[in-house]
Amino acid sequence: MTAIEATLTGLRTQAPATLATAVLVRVGLADRYAVTETPLGPTFVAWNGRGVSWVGTAGDPAAFEASASAHTGRPISRADALPPPLARAISRRLSGDRRAKIALDLRGSTAFETAVWLKALEIPRGEVRPYGWIAAEIGRPKAVRAVGTALAHNPVPLVVPCHRVVRSDGTIGQYSLGGPQNKRRILAAEGLDPDGLEAEAAAGVRYIGSDTTHIVCHPTCRDAKRVTARHRIPFASLRAAVASGYRACKHCRPVSLAGAAA
Amino acid sequence: MDTDTALAARLARDLEAAFPTLVEDHQDRLFTIALRLLGDSRDAEEVAQDALVRAFRAIAGYSPDRTAALRLRPWLAAITVNLARNKRRRHDDRHPAVQLEPMLAEGFEPADESGTEPAMLAAGREANAAMTATLGQLPSAIRVAIVLRHVDGLSVAETAEALGRPEGTIKAQVARGLERLRLLLAEADSAGSPPRRGATAGSSAHTPPSNPGRAFAAAEVLS
Numbered sequence: 001m002t003a004i005e006a007t008l009t010g011l012r013t014q015a016p017a018t019l020a021t022a023v024l025v026r027v028g029l030a031d032r033y034a035v036t037e038t039p040l041g042p043t044f045v046a047w048n049g050r051g052v053s054w055v056g057t058a059g060d061p062a063a064f065e066a067s068a069s070a071h072t073g074r075p076i077s078r079a080d081a082l083p084p085p086l087a088r089a090i091s092r093r094l095s096g097d098r099r100a101k102i103a104l105d106l107r108g109s110t111a112f113e114t115a116v117w118l119k120a121l122e123i124p125r126g127e128v129r130p131y132g133w134i135a136a137e138i139g140r141p142k143a144v145r146a147v148g149t150a151l152a153h154n155p156v157p158l159v160v161p162c163h164r165v166v167r168s169d170g171t172i173g174q175y176s177l178g179g180p181q182n183k184r185r186i187l188a189a190e191g192l193d194p195d196g197l198e199a200e201a202a203a204g205v206r207y208i209g210s211d212t213t214h215i216v217c218h219p220t221c222r223d224a225k226r227v228t229a230r231h232r233i234p235f236a237s238l239r240a241a242v243a244s245g246y247r248a249c250k251h252c253r254p255v256s257l258a259g260a261a262a
Numbered sequence: 263m264d265t266d267t268a269l270a271a272r273l274a275r276d277l278e279a280a281f282p283t284l285v286e287d288h289q290d291r292l293f294t295i296a297l298r299l300l301g302d303s304r305d306a307e308e309v310a311q312d313a314l315v316r317a318f319r320a321i322a323g324y325s326p327d328r329t330a331a332l333r334l335r336p337w338l339a340a341i342t343v344n345l346a347r348n349k350r351r352r353h354d355d356r357h358p359a360v361q362l363e364p365m366l367a368e369g370f371e372p373a374d375e376s377g378t379e380p381a382m383l384a385a386g387r388e389a390n391a392a393m394t395a396t397l398g399q400l401p402s403a404i405r406v407a408i409v410l411r412h413v414d415g416l417s418v419a420e421t422a423e424a425l426g427r428p429e430g431t432i433k434a435q436v437a438r439g440l441e442r443l444r445l446l447l448a449e450a451d452s453a454g455s456p457p458r459r460g461a462t463a464g465s466s467a468h469t470p471p472s473n474p475g476r477a478f479a480a481a482e483v484l485s
Contacts, residue, residue, distance in 0.1 A: 004443050004444055009412065009413065011413045015310060027319070
């Protein structure tokens with residue numbers, strides 16, 4: 001080998017230490033996470049090139065990393081901040097803009113779970129739906145309990161708003177991200193009154209109709225909220241509403257619920 | 263079976279399980295190729311990243327047979343060379359007046375490079391700096407052949423495959439490149455400063471006019 005060839009060989013260089021992780025994250029074989037501010041306080045959000053993959057309360061980083069890795073089977077490492085477009089999209093989504101696009105990496109989930117989570121994404125901010133509504137909407141009306149289980153396993157709470165799904169008896173129910181108090185907190189932050197909703201449900205109200213339009217809605221439907229007190233007719237079941245000449249709202253699409261139907 | 267053949271077989275069986283090994287095995291050489299073609303370590307890291315991501319997506323779309331038959335070293339080099347050429351073009355569009363070679367000739371080495379070679383002796387580093395500056399003066403078609411053949415260490419056949427040129431062309435380009443490097447370095451040595459473009463016009467009769475920013479004629483790859 002000539003001296004020139006030896007010098008050329010000497011130009012070999014090591015790649016920067018950041019390169020390998022960056023590649024693996026981009027192709028979805030590793031995750032990164034960073035903290036972001038939400039109505040529940042500081043929250044850890046993990047992502048890779050395919051989308052957001054895991055969300056948890058920002059407590060102990062080691063515990064978050066362990067839970068994320070156990071779920072995804074991938075290595076995870078801390079980043080300084082979310083990619084700015086993702087941070088903006090999450091902030092917009094949490095303030096009610098459903099057009100904010102957030103890619104999700106839901107690999108490892110069943111088709112049923114994915115259907116439940118995607119349906120939960122359709123519930124607007126400031127509204128709730130019962131588990132039975134999701135079951136009916138995804139064509140599995142009897143799978144109410146399985147819907148509850150799928151929501152409990154939501155890997156990306158807040159981003160997929162499982163907090164907007166409540167028990168069919170009208171009580172707020174459980175929440176995977178820090179327990180039921182947090183579910184009340186986030187619903188209150190979205191403009192709902194969880195205590196008032198539970199009190200109304202306890203009094204037997206499951207649907208609200210308007211005696212001017214003869215349309216019946218879920219109580220938190222934006223159309224129901226516009227009905228003035230004078231024209232607001234409560235119903236205990238959809239059957240009772242239909243029997244009184246009401247038709248189901250096309251926005252919130254109320255369905256008969258086991259236990260609520262007469 | 264060499265390590266690349268074994269790795270291609272593993273990629274064919276389970277891309278996701280084997281891909282981290284591909285990154286581990288090839289990141290240094292792809293970064294080096296990009297750095298020696300572009301001269302900027304940030305651009306080089308971007309190109310090396312993009313090349314590996316592209317490789318992953320390409321293999322994801324290949325049949326297992328096609329993946330197992332990949333010759334990873336020239337294939338990955340080809341992807342990197344193409345992306346470096348595109349980056350160079352975009353860079354030129356944004357900064358038409360800035361040329362890499364004069365800057366290198368004045369000693370603007372990539373900033374973070376010395377840190378990656380801590381054991382290098384001062385004399386060796388000086389020789390590397392001189393070589394880096396001189397490499398930048400080669401016409402791009404010749405420089406890319408030299409970088410693949412002698413910096414990366416591909417065989418003539420692999421370089422030909424990566425660049426989509428006949429082996430005879432590669433041999434001629436590499437020989438011409440080595441000869442020009444020898445002349446330029448000798449000249450710089452005797453002048454005590456990096457050589458100026460044009461000083462070796464006699465030896466460049468067969469090379470395109472030196473507009474290194476734009477004349478980068480990389481290979482047709484990714485058929």
